[in-house]
Amino acid sequence: MTSAGEQPDRTVLLTDTGERPWRSANLYGGDEYSAAYDELTNALGDFLDRLAEARPETELIASMTESLSELARGLDPLAVAERDRVFGRRTDLVSRGQTMSPTVDLAEVDDRSASGTVYFGPYFLGGNGAVHGGAIPLVFDEILGRLANASGRPPQRTAYLNTDFRSITPVNRTLTIRAWLVSEDGRKRVLRATIHDQDILCAEAEGLFIALRPGQP
């Protein structure tokens, strides 16, 4: 889209397409509980996106605060141990049942690579149409972590995650994300990933993942 030295066309980059493609997308066909939980996290994600876009009046702020506090109070007695929780642990859902990071929807995954799309909604805005610089490593950790842990490998932890921001990463656009294994050496696995907006490289990362020893937290 751009040749060396040319500025990208910001009017294209910053256009809000109105898409919210990763809401209500229980694409992996989970059970009824998963479907219901997916609906819940979709609704929560939608709320955060709309809150981020809105400029509510004081009265509405007060009433939303009361509604949210009431919902939180309803969850209070339902807290369970980490191993029994649902949030972020539903691998049968595209979103993993979480709203902390944007959903990475992987169309192709094998032992050594993964690729798909990611969509940062308004909630992930840093400024001037660009995704917050902290949300991008979050997504890289998500895809690299999933690949590092794929195919029956022992659980891994991120030892380092180096991110280079090459061009702004626009909100409200469907972006391409790719990850691949670079090398394996004993417990150490190096992986890289990129995010592109069409042919513009937005950001790239390298991560070192270490296989955990039995009993290692």
Ligand SMILES: CCCCCCCC(=O)SCCNC(=O)CCNC(=O)[C@H](O)C(C)(C)COP(=O)(O)OP(=O)(O)OC[C@H]1O[C@@H](n2cnc3c(N)ncnc32)[C@H](O)[C@@H]1OP(=O)(O)O
């Ligand atoms: C499904 C969704 C997936 C989401 C995935 C998310 C994954 C995560 O984010 S995990 C959370 C973030 N990461 C962490 O909290 C990790 C905290 N750190 C640790 O727990 C430990 O330091 C850990 C496990 C990484 C390594 O510790 P340990 O197991 O004792 O290994 P250690 O012996 O120190 O190092 C092993 C090798 O890695 C190397 N190494 C370790 N850390 C680094 C580093 N930061 N940079 C370069 N090399 C390193 C060591 O030099 C050593 O190399 P060699 O074997 O050649 O001598």
